[in-house]
Amino acid sequence: MTKLYAWVDERVQLEDLVHFMGKKYVPVHRHSVWYYFGGITLFLFLIQVVTGILLLLYYKSGEELAFESIQFIMSKVQFGWLIRSIHSWAANLFILAAMVHMFSVFFERAYRKPRELTWLTGMLMLFLGLGFGFSGYLLPWNELAFFATKVGTDIAGVVPVIGKPIMIFLRGGEDVTGATLSRFFGFHVAVFPGIFTVLLGIHLLLVQRQGMSEPIGAESGAAATQTTMPFFPNFLLRDLLLWLIVLNILAILAVFFPWELGQKADPFAPAPAGILPEWYFLFMFQTLKMIPAHVWFIDGEVLGIVTFGIAGLLWMLVPFWDRKSARGEQNRTITYIGIFVVGYIIILTILGWLL
């Protein structure tokens, strides 16, 4: 083992890396638990990559093949059912973990200088994650996915000026067809993973370079009085422990609640009752349903979409307009905005399920 280490070290200077990791410390405070969500999100992403590649070995894109190939994976391929169920469950847990990670960073103001770029890349990855979810949802070409995609792309088409071209670009035509399936497949397995990998690389590099952010006020204390823990092995082993627990949860979900396949999509069939998007789009969907058809002279749906667009942009640019936090001062307005947004998402999601 020592010989092998020496052999590698001689060639790639492992000593430098070990030295760097040995000197890296993670702050310990009452909010430290939130640090782990970044790791959990990363772990779930890695699971997606591995299970996604395995599914790719059998999945066939195309109107006539997609549903049947998933059926084949679920019934004939050894452990195919497990891989597909884990891929579907991990996708949902990934979005959940990423959202928890994002909100914890928001409430901790960890986006403040000098971590604006880390926040920006993180937000872009979250949006890409939603894109992964939206595009992956259609790939089994089942009834629910077909109509959810139809509704989802319809909503995109409502955006003034650019909406219609975007909708046609997404669908590969006027309607959701096999062409839509082909390009969603392309986005899901090539375009999005490529961009995501670059963003993830930058994100991780920045985290390593800048270290973990500390809550406002903690930096002002004398270095000697601060509690820390070594990144290696303490934090990394804790990460690993959580990853194992998440893996166990995934296995239980996959075995006890295997992801259903439903009925094959039939473009000529009427839309079944109660079409709902994935849970992470539900709050937006419910909002659009609740907005009146016309607010003053503006179309209700347009108003909703534009408002979400602006709100999302403002949220993404928070490091640049929250000057107080950047100066290291407490900014209660940010906390109130955060609480409002979390409350809004939770309530509207519940309403979306119930109504």
Place this chain on the structure above:
Amino acid sequence: MKQLAAISVLLVVCAGYSHGADECVKCHQLLGDKPTQLFKKDIHASKGISCADCHGGNPKSDDMERAMSKAAGFIGIPKGDAISEACAKCHADEATMKSFGSALPVNQWKFLQTSVHGKLAVTGKEHIAQCTTCHGAHGIVSAKNPASPVHPLHVVKTCATCHSNAVYMRSYNPSLPVDQMEKYRTSIHGMRNAKGDAKVAECASCHGAHDIRSAKDLKSKVYATNLPATCGSCHSNAEYMKEYGIPTDQLEKFSSSVHGIALLQKHDLGAPACNSCHGNHAATPPGVESISKVCGTCHALNADLFSASPHKRAFDDLLLPECETCHGNHEIVAATNELLGTAPEATCGRCHSEEDNAKGFQAAALMRLLADSLESDEQRAQRLVDEAEQKGMEISEAKYKLRDARQARLEARTMVHAFDSEKFSEVIGKGLAVASTVHGEAHAAVDEYYFRRFGLGIATLILSVLVVSLYLTIRRIEKKQQKATVL
């Protein structure tokens, strides 16, 4: 000139009669016109109804111009729809009818208007039939009177005046046949009717009198789902049918039969009604020799197999009606395996006894055994498929395949009619093979379900051991680090 002379004579003659009596009758009798002669025997005349009650005018006046003046309400001879409207003035009014002591219904006019005769028109100027078309104009008598054109013994001829006239019917409904009367005369009903039996069915008995609708009309008495009740109105009436000595339970039996349930409960218009087997206008019971042809109209494959089977000759020799011998007639129930075999409730045993016909007896027993095997294997596979599905397993392919076993079972039920054990075994064998494959696949799916649970248990155990060991490792490392810091 002739007209002028006639009017002059009429004026002179009329002037000679005293005032007070019906002046219309007096004058028109002298003219010798036929309607006036006929009207003497008319039921309306006997009730004191005068010419003026329908034609208007003043019957008290002997002055022709005054009597038939518009001022006196004279309308002349009503034309087209005005004829029925004139009749309806009294016949649709309950009080008027009562005043004449009539118990006739007052809805004939309403019914006529909703009927095919009152709704459709040939020329656009008037509807197809008026009251007078069937009842006549003058000389109308009660429908019960044998002299009436709508009396049961004459109504067929009355209807046929138009319905057997191809030229006339072409202008109204070219697709409607014009041979109903000819066919009717060949039927039991028609033959009895011709012999003077007024009780047997004639046109109005089935189609209605005033409320006649197209046979495609849901409300028609001869619409497929209404037809059994229409036939049953006579044939289920034991008192009415007493003199004919035929059973009166056909409707009851038919209603609970496979055909009756399909037609009357499921409203399947493809299912047979009475006329599908007995004919309609040419209604006659199928005889022993023709029954398989009647059933074979729909059950073609069964009929073909039977005709080629050894049973055909045997049944012919014994004068047994082919299909009916095993399946019955009006009471036909869905064919199940119980019909087959040697058990007391099975039909084969009625002819094939173990002592007298051992070969047939054994063949029947074998066929029943095979049919039962397929049914039970199919059910067993179905149960397992259901179980696997309930357990959330992907089993759609096996489920789809199971349809082939059902298909084979249905095929076997047809193949029975060949009465050939070998051919029957071949079809059953196909079904058994499918059922066995499906059973195997469903079994594997259920096993897989338990394997997954077991695998999960093992995986959870391994992961839990790893989690605990990792936790202990972290604690050990941190204790060591704390000690090092203290030192």
